[in-house]
Amino acid sequence: MNGWSDKSFTQLLELFKKMLPDDNELPISTYEAKQMLCPLGMEIKKIHARPNDCVLYWKEYCDLHVCPKCGASRYKRKNGVNGCEDKKSPPVKVLWYLPVIPRFKRLFANPNDAKNLQWHAKGRKEDGKLRHPADSPQWRNINSMFPEFGNENRNLRLGLCTDGMNPHGPKQPGNNIDVYLAPLVEDLKMLWDEGVMVFDAYSQTNFTLRAMLFCTINDFPAYGNLSGYTTKGAKACPICEDETTDLWLSNSRKNVFMSHRVFLPTNHPYRKRKKCFNGKTETRVARFPLLGHAIYERVKNINVDLGKTSKHAEKEKNVCDSIVGTLLNIQGKTKDGIKARKDMVPSGYSSNIKKLVSMKDLKLIGMKSHDCHVLMQHMLHVVIRDALPNDVRHAITKICFFFNVICNKVVDPEMLDDLQADVVVTLLFLRYMYPFERYMGILKGYVRNRFRPESSIIEGYAAEEVIEFCTDYLENVESIGVPKSRHEGRLTGKGVIGNKTDIPSADMRDKAHQLVL
Template structure:
């Protein structure tokens, strides 16, 4: 079936004709014409309505381009058996997997590669029809849809158990649906990815790994490794704080085991248009620095260029900062721009579980990830390229981190508040404290104008002085390393209180970033970047609110006028 119309302009005749053909196909395979899943980019097949409403959604929101096989609308899916090269298709085999489910099966195959019989047993259990005669759902696809709904609507574990129990009673006897959240999670986790639970000090001093692996108390603050119960009784075996670590190397190897993905991982070298325009990180000077300084790394187009992003979230969906959970997500830039930011290719590598945010001690939790990045750079790992059908040595480089401004300071070790909060100007930051607003004002931006710009000579419109100083030059990685190499920073919340006075000196650096353990880090031009979302939201919203005098949003208040 031709699906080229999905990527066409929503106002074109081809798109309109494609929508009509899709709706006809969905109507022919629907049990109830008023209960058809929405395949638009906004709904993602999680809501069900009539054809008229779906047509309006597809015209307004567009078709979900990741919905390649119309599995929720009656199309039969072709699933490649990872144990051989033959395609197994047919109405009796019940291969109705969504794209994410197929990837899970391939990942599980790699995990059980040394024991094929065990994998076959798990796969057969996942592929069972939901009940005898069911042609719409298998056990696994039903669980995928239910877990998606659980996550979307924030259902509690107890309510999810009650729902499964009710659905089990509604379905025919001897159905395959688990009757509790615990059983569903057990069925689901067999095909999931591997992870490592690393115990951590509740004060963020250390991780209990390497030389600290067998300790029961933190050697820095003395806190117990185990959770304290009633009357401060130590619950042996229950860790006080846990880091969830998802090793990236096995997942990088799995990427190359998929023929289509392996082909796309060299897009930057095979298909990218080099015309001087910046459309992809591969067009940036930062990418070219790696190519020029390490030509042996650049000669293998399959070597990965990575970025990581970290920020605090509240998993309980409350507008409160009382609880903070920090995911660290890894992005692969080898892929084309329409794929590298897809959820499927954004890898969760660390989950720093709350309730307190790690702050400046986040480097303690980044240590396992940095160790693997060092291995990927210095040694490499063996990987099999399913597209080219050959083994090769896979290496990787971390180009930069992506954060909001507070997390920028945590990751880089620089000061992001106070009188020297500009990472570019550093010790040459022009700042003063406003008496009435009780905030620090950052001035001196005329230094960045051309030397002969007329604003440099104006006095009245600015601070009553002319400005002829040159713009400060950003420090190179080598210069930053020279300044932070001798800083003695003590990790942990308790240590942080003791050295607070030391951090309030005139230095704009708090500590040495853990990423300097990577051999190439000091040579990169850009090491930490700010994400555009926060800049658009916070800065632009304040500007527009002030210019338009929006109530509650404007910064033009009494204190500002007095200052």
């Protein structure tokens, strides 16, 4: 907790134990405290895996000691002994899975949480504005397509966030993340097909809980990993697919996509401008995204071969890094270089933002997604007013305005079409994940052993689950042997009895001022 060491916390427990009566049951060490929390924690599954991400050692593979695909050992070598022969060796790789079903049951076991889980149906303001996913057309479409699911307000619609943290570094699973999602997918299938019996503490009734995956939250590379679509190369657009128009920059050696005008309205003046773009008018129109059944028909017969063949990011942040890196000419970040100029990429301009720039290294350091969020929406469009030509400044300001609108807690759906038409000249899509990234920062704070970051995160998260459960459970429980304060319940709200104003004398005010100072 807040970087507190185990030794220091043990000393605190020892001090408290001496202060309390002799027969108290307070644990005397951090280890004993953890042992006390263990019975209260929920299930955590440790599933062995292959470093090549071939398979998980569960179900039909749970008793195997070598990978059925690559033949590698399940266990590490120890003292020169092959892991296949030494079954007591530690596994090469472990998946820590926190089953979602018992955690959903615990949510409904708390009356307050069970009530809040129905807020979208019983407490939400409905005025046609977008405040909550329940205001979206997708929510209503699901209710009409699956009325049995939509009629039960307690059924869950889940979001899958797959961005913000990677404890494995360059050895991340990438496209083979499917292997590690298998236990979650199995639970989600059960929740959709059959459902599970759950007790609702708010209504004091049992009901069959069902759930569905409502949306995913990820950046573009993670989108490719999850969907299986190739988001790199000449045909990287999942909407245009084979009709994607790309331009290969021979000096920078990368693909760029300049056909943004197809997303503009058919009567937009930019479609007729030749000199400002590629010397041609644009008459094509953007394709519509494929529907779910069309995608399923394409992929249903694909034979996926998981595993590596050998042993061996958020939109506003990316936009902000690119713009500011170019403005400040940050090495490695700027998009304006010799190669770029050879490819006739427009040049950037210099600026100076003191609070975000290291004057020693002349670069931005330590910026997180939220820092870029503040910079894009509150500072950048002001800073560049006198530093850039009008056309460049207007383009950047529109980008800042775009992100400012979609970040609002309330969005007017009637503005979205006009907003998209304005932004397609620079950006095409939007998605937000700041709350999830901030929570990822909390999870990273649990890491005590940098050699095993995932184990540290699981241990910290499990302890947090137990503490939250105990706090909720004891919230309305009367203490035994502890006198009840006569002031309890009297300090809430706004007092109306005995309300009077006392104006102190100048001498008393000066004495109070001196005491505070």
